[in-house]
Amino acid sequence: MERAASIIKVEHISKAFGSNVVLNDFSMELLPGENLVILGKSGSGKSVLIKCIINLIEPDSGLITVLGKNINQLDQDEMDDLRADIGFLFQSNALYDSMTVRQNLEFPLRRHWTLEQRVRDAKTAILEALEDVGLAHTIDMMPAELSGGMRKRIALARTLILKPKVILYDEPTTGLDPITAREISNLIVKIQQKYQTASVIISHDMNCIRITSNRVIMLIDGKNYASDTLENLRNNPDPKIREFFD
């Protein structure tokens, strides 16, 4: 059987900052429609990996292909086009505090849609994205009026508005109470099912990982140390893997 083309392919990348070797011959693949969690200790290089994937950091060696394109060979315009297909949910949410929810959601459209398209479709797109996260009623509110969980949902709605083919989630439940964290995890699954997006999720939160992951990669010593379902990793006797579960 022919394998589906990968959404993201990372091949043998290495990245060091001075003598600090962070990624050391790391490889991974994100397949269509899957939620892939990257699990690693603090400082293991998860953020560096994500930054390499969105071309904010250039690896010292290796190859990264996103949606069929070698990202190190793209010019600025090609990279901008590709970024429209890659949603990124920042740990900080990165909402603009001085803008309403509606204006925050309009922001990515200004960059990636023509004026004509915005006049015709922006209102519908904003409402659909807000409905996806269950917050249509907050459209005219300011971020400061919203709870932490609501701000996370608005940030997710802003990511969804361009209908990305892949979403990168950076610790999506950090700083949230357990109930809100579970709601966000469930929302990640709902988005996966509705839009068939593939996602990379950086998380330490075992509940989030249990709810969202189809597969987990363990980033240990700069390498893809193990790649398996959460269930199988839990039963793996390797001491380096056990550390995460004991």
Ligand SMILES: Nc1ncnc2c1ncn2[C@@H]1O[C@H](COP(=O)(O)OP(=O)(O)OP(=O)(O)O)[C@@H](O)[C@H]1O
């Ligand atoms: N721009 C940079 N310059 C120098 N060192 C860096 C830079 N970015 C990251 N590092 C180093 O790379 C290592 C990995 O950092 P990274 O932020 O990727 O860890 P992480 O796994 O995301 O950690 P956490 O779970 O705490 O967010 C750290 O030792 C960090 O100091």
